[in-house]
Amino acid sequence: MAHNQPHNASLGAQVKLLNRMYSERSAQQILEHALSEQFAGEIALVSSFGADSSVLLHMVSQIDARTPVLFVDTGKLFGETRRYRDELAEQLGLLDVRTLTPEPENVAKQDPKGSLWATDPDTCCHIRKVLPLAKGLQGFEAWISGRKRHQASTRATLEHFEVEEGRVKVNPLANWSAAEVLQYAKDNGLPPHPLVAEGYPSIGCMPCTDKVAPGEDVRAGRWRGQNKTECGIHFSSASKGGAAQSI
DSSP states (O other), X not given: OOOOHHHHHHHHHHXXXXXXXXXXXXXXXXXXXXXXXXXXXXXEEEOOXXXXXXXXXXXXXXXXXXXXXXXXXXXXXXXXXXXHHHHHHHHHTOSOEEEEOOOHHHHXXXXXXXXXXXXXHHHHHIIIIIHHHHHHXXXXXXXXXXXXXXXXGGGTTOOSXXXXXXXXXXXXXXXXXXXHHHHHHHHTTOOOOTTGGGTOSSOOBGGGBOOOOTTSOTTTTBTTTSSOOOOSTTOOTTTTTSOOOOX
16 A cells, blocks of 8 residues: 555545544444445454453454454463453454564564563564564554553544554544443453453553552553553554554
């Protein structure tokens, strides 16, 4: 796909219209439109199979279980996350879960000891998350993300549709609260990620995820003690030069 200026301008107009049309619609209606009409056959769900992931995965499975689901396995994930991926995919009948992994050459060259996360987490995320996802998204016109406004100040103005890197990103749960996510999971019998009960409300790679104390921000355990809140996957065009947005 040519990521040129006219293309991005037309996408911007398309996204503005979609946001006006769907600002008051439900997450299911937004997904139904994106999966079955606007981007039928050209859209993927990107899922971390983390603490909140079951809700979107369930909604997508109800609309079209053949939707490609892209899961980035950085090589540094908790074993519980991989097992949760397998459990959810089987329970929901997802037919096309694709596991994306870093290029061995990149890891060998930039992180031969496997400890880059401790000295340069941005580069670590870039080679282990950003590049594999970029490769996995090739050929898709749009992708679905589970980000929500309540998760961080950088997401307070998050729209249901946005433009990023020449694609449309769909955020069906943008206006959902944490309580709504939990209630939906409960109502639909969706199993929680096993680490949530152990004090991990936001789950990333093992070395860069810490437990969160009661009263702390839910993402306080991600890259604790570092001036970092983003893995780099969600640096949208709207946030370039400003606050970025994250998974």
